[in-house]
Amino acid sequence: MENVAGKNGRSPSRVLKVLLRNRLAVLGMIIIVLLVLGAVFAPLIAPYDYARQRLDRGYETSSKDFWLGTDEYGRDVFSRIVYGARISLAVGFLTVGIALSMGILVGVSAGYYGGKMGGVLMRLMDILLAMPSILLAIAIAASLGPGLFNLMVAVGISNIPRYARIARGSVLSIREMEYIEAAKAVGSSDLRILTRHVVPNCMAPLIVQATLGIASAILNAAALSFIGLGVQPPFPEWGAMLSEGRQFIRELPHLTIFPGLAIMFTILGFNFLGDGLRDALDPKLRR
Helix, strand or coil, X not given: CCCHHHHCCCCHHHHHHHHHCCHHHHHHHHHHHHHHHHHHCHXXXXXXXXXXXXXXXXXXXXXXXCCCCECCCCCEHHXXXXXXXXXXXXXXXXXXXXXXXXXXXXXXXXXXXXXXXXXXXXXXXXXXXXXXXXXXXXXXXXXXXXXXXXXXHHHHHHCHHHHHHHHHHHXXXXXXXXXXXXXXXXXXXXXXXXXXXXXXXXXXXXXXXXXXXXXXXXXXXXXXXXXXXXXXXXXXXXXXXXXHHHHHCCCCCHHHHHHHHHXXXXXXXXXXXXXXXXXXXXXXXXX
16 A cells, blocks of 8 residues: 655655754754753753752852752752753653643544544534643643643643644544545444544644643643643752742852753753754655
């Protein structure tokens, strides 16, 4: 059976070539690689333990001992930002994994089988999509309580409707293709058709949305931690660091500037890569 990905010219090598010609996408990849390396090798990069307190050295600005200064408890801001990359990236990838897997399950089921059940599923997704994702995440996190696991669940559930709608829209067009009819004609089961033909050929827009979704998930997680519904102290989550430093923003701006820059560059990296993937995976957008 002919694969639509090959037909549309979206082979991995071709996608990579188009992606590497996009300077912003390459910049995004560099930022993401540096973040991942920093998170993996945080114990080697960070000069101090992120939770170590030095009460006699609190509120210090940048120096040779503390490159980005210290907070009110004398904890090294640079070390906390480096370790914070672990939390932010874990939240981003895991929440998108939750949203993507559930969105594919709902969207593919509704698009391929349709019927009343498909209609009910998509109306439920429409109801959830009518609410801003951050407000829905706040409502879920408030009901579950603060904590890293509850944070990931809240942000993940709030983003399921986006992936469900994309998956359903792709499946509605794919299920009418001739190779799907041919697979049915030779007696292939629905499970085989879905796993071998339908899902692989609707992954391109989902991959783009997932890449962009990691950025929004990290931002939503930071927002929840900022208002006290996310990661709790002493864990060095960037949003929580912003919340802790906001009361000193005039006297000690480094407590908010550096965590804010970490969030900004992380989101820029994933957005640049997501835009590049969109151009590479969609032939209509290629120049």
